[in-house]
Amino acid sequence: MSLVIKRYIPLVITFLMGIIMVIATYFFAPGTPARDATALLTGSVDILVVMAGVIGLIVLIRHHSVNISKRGRFWKYSIFTIIGVILYLIIGLYGVATHPQHLMYASDLFAWVYNNIYVSMDMTIFSLLAFFIASAAYRAFRLRSLEASILLIVGALMLLGRAPVGGAIWEGLPTIATWLLNVPNTAGNRAITIGIAIGAILLAIRQLMGIERGYLGPEQQ
Amino acid sequence: MDWKTITQIDRRYLYIILFIFVSIPLLSPLNLPILVGEHAQAMYDTTETLSAGDIVVCSFDFGPATIPENRPQAKGFLFQARELGLRVVATAFWASGGPLGEDILRDVYGSDFPAIPEYGTDVVYLGYIPGNEVGMQTFGDDTWTAKGTDHYGTPMADIPLMQDTRAAEDLSLWCEITSGTPGEQQVIQFVQGRHGGPAALPLVVGSTAVSVPGMMPFYAAGQIVGILNGLSGAGEYESLLAGAYGYPTELLAPLDAQSVAHVIVILFIIAGNISYVLTRSSGGKEK
Numbered sequence: 008m009s010l011v012i013k014r015y016i017p018l019v020i021t022f023l024m025g026i027i028m029v030i031a032t033y034f035f036a037p038g039t040p041a042r043d044a045t046a047l048l049t050g051s052v053d054i055l056v057v058m059a060g061v062i063g064l065i066v067l068i069r070h071h072s073v074n075i076s077k078r079g080r081f082w083k084y085s086i087f088t089i090i091g092v093i094l095y096l097i098i099g100l101y102g103v104a105t106h107p108q109h110l111m112y113a114s115d116l117f118a119w120v121y122n123n124i125y126v127s128m129d130m131t132i133f134s135l136l137a138f139f140i141a142s143a144a145y146r147a148f149r150l151r152s153l154e155a156s157i158l159l160i161v162g163a164l165m166l167l168g169r170a171p172v173g174g175a176i177w178e179g180l181p182t183i184a185t186w187l188l189n190v191p192n193t194a195g196n197r198a199i200t201i202g203i204a205i206g207a208i209l210l211a212i213r214q215l216m217g218i219e220r221g222y223l224g225p226e227q228q
Numbered sequence: 229m230d231w232k233t234i235t236q237i238d239r240r241y242l243y244i245i246l247f248i249f250v251s252i253p254l255l256s257p258l259n260l261p262i263l264v265g266e267h268a269q270a271m272y273d274t275t276e277t278l279s280a281g282d283i284v285v286c287s288f289d290f291g292p293a294t295i296p297e298n299r300p301q302a303k304g305f306l307f308q309a310r311e312l313g314l315r316v317v318a319t320a321f322w323a324s325g326g327p328l329g330e331d332i333l334r335d336v337y338g339s340d341f342p343a344i345p346e347y348g349t350d351v352v353y354l355g356y357i358p359g360n361e362v363g364m365q366t367f368g369d370d371t372w373t374a375k376g377t378d379h380y381g382t383p384m385a386d387i388p389l390m391q392d393t394r395a396a397e398d399l400s401l402w403c404e405i406t407s408g409t410p411g412e413q414q415v416i417q418f419v420q421g422r423h424g425g426p427a428a429l430p431l432v433v434g435s436t437a438v439s440v441p442g443m444m445p446f447y448a449a450g451q452i453v454g455i456l457n458g459l460s461g462a463g464e465y466e467s468l469l470a471g472a473y474g475y476p477t478e479l480l481a482p483l484d485a486q487s488v489a490h491v492i493v494i495l496f497i498i499a500g501n502i503s504y505v506l507t508r509s510s511g512g513k514e515k
Contacts, residue, residue: 049366
């Protein structure tokens with residue numbers, strides 16, 4: 008594949024799309040034809056998302072098929088992954104086939120699989136966090152330094168203040184927890200948020216100018 | 229085993245202790261009192277200021293993992309909206325939120341939902357809208373473009389409520405039930421910020437507790453006017469709704485379990501630190 012197709016065309020597309028959105032956002036008021044025209048661009052993202060989904064499906068099946076054929080690491084899990092993906096795909100397509108006027112129709116079987124398999128598994132995995140957090144807090148929260156001690160005390164106040172037991176012990180605990188959220192936390196998070204925003208703007212400018220090319224993949228295959 | 233070696237305890241014992249103590253209040257609730265904080269009160273008060281017929285959005289942007297926190301928040305908001313006669317446009321910008329949202333709507337509006345008389349006039353469910361923040365932006369700019377039909381395949385033009393819902397300017401409140409991205413920050417950036425700011429489109433948020441610290445700058449700035457902070461926030465909101473509308477309370481036992489879990493974690497931390505201090509004072513090194 009030539010360098011033009013792999014590098015230059017994506018860079019030109021990125022620059023054009025980005026610059027159009029910047030100009031439309033900052034120089035045209037909402038409701039003007041120029042601004043409305045950008046709705047076509049944002050609307051096209053749906054198509055790109057679908058394409059990305061299809062590519063993701065192909066890559067996933069290819070990756071796990073190779074893993075099975077080579078008897079790679081945890082290859083038995085790959086079998087379950089492929090079976091799960093294909094079965095759910097068939098169930099989903101069946102629902103759409105029976106309701107062609109409604110492309111996002113979820114059949115009863117589709118909903119059953121979602122509610123009784125996926126939901127249960129996802130909730131189970133997330134619930135395990137409670138045990139890991141308890142164990143991690145037990146081992147990691149130490150009075151090693153002034154900073155660690157402050158973190159420990161604030162953490163304990165938040166744990167008590169953000170649960171009904173805090174108010175039952177002393178009515179001031181929820182107030183302290185709310186103050187910690189509203190004042191010191193807001194100050195720290197505001198600084199982080201502003202820093203991230205400035206970083207994101209700089210990254211966007213670098214991408215538009217073609218300086219930052221990481222999203223295109225490695226320079227040489 | 230003495231205090232110095234307690235940090236070497238097998239973690240599975242900790243898991244068993246936590247499991248047993250959390251199970252007790254779930255089976256036999258302690259009914260600890262719930263004190264309503266300012267964030268939940270603000271969410272309740274903001275919703276109360278709306279008038280019957282106002283259009284509000286309820287967006288289910290979470291997955292199964294956070295159902296215990298997000299579901300009661302969404303359910304409470306929809307209940308309050310129904311009691312106030314607000315018109316609800318429910319949707320989801322997370323694919324996983326689509327089926328979960330429909331389940332919550334059935335809980336609030338009846339198991340026959342959407343086959344209920346008020347569907348299409350007082351409540352509509354658009355289901356999943358793809359595109360993440362871009363989907364949100366399109367929804368705010370031109371709602372009909374974001375999705376051509378509701379969740380059940382009915383064209384927007386055939387839904388009376390959607391005749392009055394063309395863009396963010398038609399909305400009186402956005403309720404974002406979220407546990408990640410896209411979430412409240414994307415609503416602020418791509419909807420609220422493009423359509424008159426918080427004065428024109430107030431935003432209330434129901435969120436997992438772990439995400440709330442990150443949204444406090446937006447609360448301080450007025451871009452978010454009310455927050456339900458995790459399960460405890462949902463419990464506070466529930467107690468407000470119970471007092472005003474006789475809303476059935478469901479969260480007393482889970483909140484008691486949460487309280488017990490928090491106390492257990494603090495006791496673990498204290499035990500771990502006693503061991504740490506004793507080990508250090510005797511010149512040993514913690515393993």
